[in-house]
Amino acid sequence: MATLSLDQSRNDDPLEGWSLPAWTYHDQEFFELEKERVFASSWQVVCHESDIPNTGDWHGLDYIGESVIVVRGKDGQVRAFTNVCRHRGSRIVDGSSGCAKKLVCPYHAWVYELDGKLTGVPDSPSYPGLDKSRHGLAPVSMEIWRGFIFVRLKDEGPSVANMMAPYEAMVAPYRFEELKALGRVTMRPRDVNWKNIGDNYSDGLHIPVAHPGLTRLFGKSYGVEASTHVDRMWGDMEERPSDNWSERFYQRLLPPVPHLPEANQRHWLYFKLWPNVAFDIYPDQVDFMQWLPISPTTSLIREISYVLDDDRREMRAARYLNWRINRLVNAEDTALITRVQEGMSSRSFSMGPLSDKEVCLRHFCARMRDIIPEARLEQQPERGWSYAR
Template sequence: MTPITQNRQENAMNEQTPIALTEGGSLSYGLPAWTYFNQELTQLEYERVILPSWQFVCHVNQLKQPGDFATLDMMRDSVVVMRGKDGELRAFSNVCRHRGAKLLDGEGSCKGRVKCPYHGWSYALDGRLVGVPSEQTFPGMKKADFGLKPVEMEIILGLVFVRLIPGGPSLALMFKDFIELVRPYRIEEMEPVNQLWTGSWNCNWKVAVDNNLENYHVPVGHPGYHRMLDNDLMGEINEHGVAVSESVLRDRLSPVWSERLYQQLAPEVLTDLPEKNRRTWLFFSMAPNIGIDIYPDSMDIFQILPKSAETCLMRFPVFSRPDARREAKLLRYLNARINRQVGHEDRDLSERVQMGLRSNGYEPGPLSDYEHAIRDFHDRLRAACPVVTLPEAPSPGSLAARNTAMLTEQAAA
């Protein structure tokens, strides 16, 4: 693969020559405004886009001992990943097979069994049903038929992902050669820095994803990044919807103390990394809703999940290589301070977009070549949910049926 550093454009937007991604110089446009505030569409996207995609749960180093578990909660589904007594990690639907009660919350450890808080059905760490109170009142029931439902799982560089509707490419295939960019950061050695942060943004999940997929807004929307980093506004994306851009610490120091100190310390302190990687921040996105940000000192995962038509759930775990030195702790503090501000900026920008989308007469504007990953994301949405190509929302109650009809028409064409 051609190194991204060889493709990096000049930092300032007015000095860059965009790579032409549109055919014949014609403009491309985003999705109609109605697609960002329609609850029926949000339900359809959850079923046809989120459930068949890989979703992040945890790092393997959060689950070191038998019985250790971590959960992922989404709109209607909950998944638990647990280490068995044999040392293997397994993923299950986090639902009791009796009456559907949710079994576990957050992360923690079960000693020996998972016990349902409702009626006390209990499961071995490998998912087998092993205990049923008043079992004699279930004539003919075979416990072997009622183990926890397994969920597809894959681990890449120590990161644990699940997919509720199986099939499609593996994570290894999706990331392909990009994995080699990541290896020097030794992600598989990392540990959680603090508790998983979750929060709600007042915007449709696609608004937040659109924001995460492009660097066009960085010089204006993230002045801190613009001061301290030479940012690759274009980046590159592969055929599986995995995109990456590379930013490098500027030689010119930022006037802001936290940014300036990070610029100075990272190349000097993090001598366990190759010299190039001490200065390089990698920003990955993975279709349809995950960002993976890899820094010299740490990494974070930015997971955007639909919640309602105009709200989304954010999961934001942070990990780092174990390093108890004072200077390493200071770098992690500086990074958190810098990126906390970036997170506030992204939330404000996304919520401003959500408010503007309802403006009378608004029509989607053209997409820049810097926004090519948004085009890829929207094309994937159009393929899974062709109803989003309609200029107006279908009448209430008819959206799912209309989408099915359009899929049938496409298949017959």
């Protein structure tokens, strides 16, 4: 099943129904434009509120050359800043998380409070005219949506709440606000362009071909749709026992979840928020995944599972089996996107035709061509094209 809840009047565009050209998946200049036009204004998840419950707790996210931290202040409020000292530009904190009473730069010991205010400058008389009130940490736009903390570098475009508004009723029963991390964030480097990961995530056509496990679990119930800012995928588990033991025991052991409607008890639900943030929602857990661009041909997949408190043995077993099932799916997807990235370097390939059922990819390609019009060029332009525009 595939639906497109958008204005489908792009049929007058000769490129409607065609993929982005292969050169946009490895061109350095196109990548630099993507960082500024796609990622600087996009929302990125840093963590969940439950990951920073106490005063001074912080989590960080590095992407497109920026380091951002979110920290809980003494007043209980969460704030976001660039992880950059206002003196000489040094990074202030290291690692992905921690707890601090104050944020102290390791270079010259400038001291910032948890609300970002600059309060300590060693040998301050040697900085004549320094106004500390004007040199606090640089704030970053932040939004907390259902417990998840998002940031963006440029305050442009809709809020996360507005993006997800069409799906609020679907998400509400899962009690996102009460989730807690199961394990730690996993970082998985991949030698592919970030778009290849997203294209594959929202592609329903490859499920019956390349994911036999998902096909056994869902049969023909897997569906996809694209809305303005969000792709949605879904499937309902088959009652027929799978031949694979992990899948069969997951079907058998997954216990009823009292707070979920009956229709959600055996339902898997996926959302991809523009352009690279995904939530995989299961009855037993919620998996978060984000693919961050590193270079034109390398990316970093960042992922972690969140769960509600549930000590039932059946639930613990179901979560383990879910992990086993999806570990295999991830390995299958890694092989697929690697094959595609390698194939895109061939001089024989430029653009590929898209099925009417590839609604998410059609929407993504159209939006990328709107943002970066050079994506309409079938052949890679001469070096320096982005500077001559």
